[in-house]
Amino acid sequence: MSTIKAVADLAGVSVGTVSHVITGSVPVSDPLRNKVLAAIRELDYHPNHVARSLKTSRTRTLGIIVPDLTVSFFPQVIRGAEAAARDRGYTLIAVNSSDDGERQKELLSILRSQRVEGILLAVAAAPAPVAQITRIMQAGIPVVCVDRIPDRLVVDSVSVEDASAAEMAAEHLLEMGYRRIALATGPLALKNERRRRLGYRRALERAGIEFDKRLVWAGTLRPEDVAALCQERLREAEPDAVFATNAPTGLGVLRAFRELGIRTPEDIGFVTFDELTVDDLFSPAVTAVVQPAFEIGFRAAEILLERIQHRGETIEPVSVRLPATLKLRETSRARGVAVLGE
Secondary structure (H helix, E strand, O other): OOOHHHHHHHHOOOHHHHHHHHHOOOOOOHHHHHHHHHHHHHHOOOOOHHHHHHHHOOOOEEEEEEOOOOOOHHHHHHHHHHHHHHHOOOEEEEEEOOOOHHHHHHHHHHHHHOOOOEEEEOOOOOOOOHHHHHHHHHOOOOEEEEOOOOOOOOOEEEEEOHHHHHHHHHHHHHHOOOOOEEEEEOOOOOHHHHHHHHHHHHHHHHOOOOOOHHHEEEOOOOHHHHHHHHHHHHHHHOOOEEEEOOHHHHHHHHHHHHHHOOOOOOOOEEEEEOOOOOHHHOOOOOEEEEOOHHHHHHHHHHHHHHHHHOOOOOOOOOEEEEOOEEEOOHHHOOOOOOOOOO
C-alpha cells in the first residue's frame, strides 16, 4: 500500500508539503500542488482521514440532513452546499431523514460519531430535537439550519423570505381576478409553513378580502394524503384558485383536480411554492414560487465553514433570508383569458 513518503518522493517534495496539499491547512503553490496530486493519482494513495482526525480533530467533512431527497428543492440545496465545501477542501455527506423525527435524531448521532466538523440541517416535520442540537453545538460542532428553521433554537440559518414570497404569489392570483383563494399547506408545526400562511393572509387583507379559515387546508407532506383532503375541501368550499405552499402539497392538489375532473386554469387557478419535480410533464405549465435553492445551500455552507474556522469565538447567530421569484405560467392566467391551444 502506498505511503505519504512514497508520494513525497515521487513528487520531489517534502512529506510536509504533501500533508499541506491533502489537508489544505497551509497554502501550496499551484505547481507543487499539481505535482503532489499527480503523484497521489499515480500511486493510488488514499490518506487515512480517520487516523489523522484522531490526532488533529479535523476530518474536513461536513454533514447535511434533508427531509426528502425526492423533492427537487433539496438536491439543489445539497449541490450548493457541496460546491461551497469543495471550494474550501471539504467533503459533504448528505443523508435523508424521510421527514421522520426519530430518524433525524439517529442521523444527527451518526454524523457526530463520524466526526463531521459541522452539520447543515433541514428539520423534519416533527418537533425539532432542540436539546440534542444544543448538545452538538456545545460539543464544538456548529449547526446551520436551512429552509426549515426550528422554533426555540438560537442557531445560524439560511432560508427564503417565506412570508413575502407567499404574499407575492397570493397577490398575483388576486391581480388575475381570483377572490376565493384556498391555501393548501403542509404541517403548520413547521415555521416556514406558518410564515407562508401569514404572507397569504397579508395579501388578502391588503385586498380587502376577509380571511376565511375554511379556505386554509393544513395537511401532511404526502401527496396522496393531500389529494384526499383536497378532494373533500374542494367540493365543500368551491374556491376559484388554490395556492399550495410546497411541492409535495402542490402535487397532491393537482392529483385532487384530476380525480374530480377539475381543469386548471379553465375551472380553477393554481400556484405552487417550489417547482414540481416533474414540472416539464404538466400541461398547461404550472406557475410557481421559485426559491434560490443552490444559493441557500452555498450560503449555509459558507456560514458553517466560517464557524469552523473561528471555532471557540463568540459570534452572534447569522440569519440570512433570500428573496424568491415568481415564475408566471399558464395555470394562473387571468380569469376569462383563453389557454393557448383552446
